[in-house]
Amino acid sequence: MNRTMKAITVYGPNDMRLERVAMRPLKDDEVLVKVEWTGICATDIAIYTGNSSFVKSGEIKYPCRIGHEWSGTVEETGSAVKNFKKGDRVITDNGVSCGECEMCRSGRRFECTDIRSVGTINCWDGCYAEYMYMPECHTYHISDNVSLEHAALAEPLSIALGAVKKYDITENSTVAVIGTGAIALGAAALAGIKRARNVIVIGRKDFKLNAALQCGATHVINSTKEDAVRRVREITGSRGADLVIESSGGADTVNEAMNIAAKRGTVAMPAFYERTLDGFAVDTLVSKELTVKGVMGEFGLVPEAASYLAKGLPVDGMITQRIELEDVPEFFAHAHETGGTRIKAMVRINK
Numbered sequence: 001m002n003r004t005m006k007a008i009t010v011y012g013p014n015d016m017r018l019e020r021v022a023m024r025p026l027k028d029d030e031v032l033v034k035v036e037w038t039g040i041c042a043t044d045i046a047i048y049t050g051n052s053s054f055v056k057s058g059e060i061k062y063p064c065r066i067g068h069e070w071s072g073t074v075e076e077t078g079s080a081v082k083n084f085k086k087g088d089r090v091i092t093d094n095g096v097s098c099g100e101c102e103m104c105r106s107g108r109r110f111e112c113t114d115i116r117s118v119g120t121i122n123c124w125d126g127c128y129a130e131y132m133y134m135p136e137c138h139t140y141h142i143s144d145n146v147s148l149e150h151a152a153l154a155e156p157l158s159i160a161l162g163a164v165k166k167y168d169i170t171e172n173s174t175v176a177v178i179g180t181g182a183i184a185l186g187a188a189a190l191a192g193i194k195r196a197r198n199v200i201v202i203g204r205k206d207f208k209l210n211a212a213l214q215c216g217a218t219h220v221i222n223s224t225k226e227d228a229v230r231r232v233r234e235i236t237g238s239r240g241a242d243l244v245i246e247s248s249g250g251a252d253t254v255n256e257a258m259n260i261a262a263k264r265g266t267v268a269m270p271a272f273y274e275r276t277l278d279g280f281a282v283d284t285l286v287s288k289e290l291t292v293k294g295v296m297g298e299f300g301l302v303p304e305a306a307s308y309l310a311k312g313l314p315v316d317g318m319i320t321q322r323i324e325l326e327d328v329p330e331f332f333a334h335a336h337e338t339g340g341t342r343i344k345a346m347v348r349i350n351k
């Protein structure tokens, strides 16, 4: 019974290998899941190149079995598993709690002090692999009307949801999103499904802005052609945006976010900047009485994100490529050249 599977491991900067690896025995409380779809994330690429700040800080160590955005079907269940059976379509949390610390033992597993993040920090083996192991308590059924491909977007959508939840959106709200990556478009889609009156996406590439319209944006602004601050004022009758989500990670766009926000508005920041900021428009923050909130994505939001997929969240527009597991090393080797043509690339793992 020495089984093996195909899996991708990053051994060091720009050293990725697709190999056959040994499969360990399944624990009593675990499900073994056949991976169907994996999403390629900028974080995966940053681990691959070594540019990730978590690689530099030593929090992500090589060799690393990357990949944290995925869906699959249950292949086997441990003897103590109650709620899953072979063939069930599932997604999981993006972290695995230890089960042994004080928080875990008091039933607060999302506050675990020794979380292993899937495919990243304190790495739980990731999903560029034919199979994933996952404790039952971090595994969730997918609603019948959600495809496995869309279900693999639940993890990045959970980060977008963390940003959208920083403000209580109503039918009078204007939400502006700066950036056109998967988290930005996911945030636009979530703001739309929460019935915000205006969902404005600001970016620099027309094809990504068209994708934003498919994901539910009511207005898009190409900031290389138009003054975003002026356009937002026009759209909102000079009020500005109640919630601005700055997801582009640019130093200039932080000030743009402050300028776009309405008086007493909220600016949510789910991007990393990898530097300190000079020229921050602090008086704009003070005089407009803005609330600025950092967003790391909350451990535990994946099932809530998936519930929006079940309600028909429009996410098709963000999928720009589909490749197979064998193509992944080549894709990563060229990822820096193809970033401009990509929003979310998906990997079909098991055919």
Ligand SMILES: [Zn+2]
Residues within 6 Å of the ligand: 041, 042, 043, 068, 069, 156
């Ligand atoms: Zn990701």
Ligand SMILES: [Zn+2]
Residues within 6 Å of the ligand: 097, 098, 099, 100, 101, 102, 103, 104, 105, 111, 112, 113, 114, 115
């Ligand atoms: Zn724990």
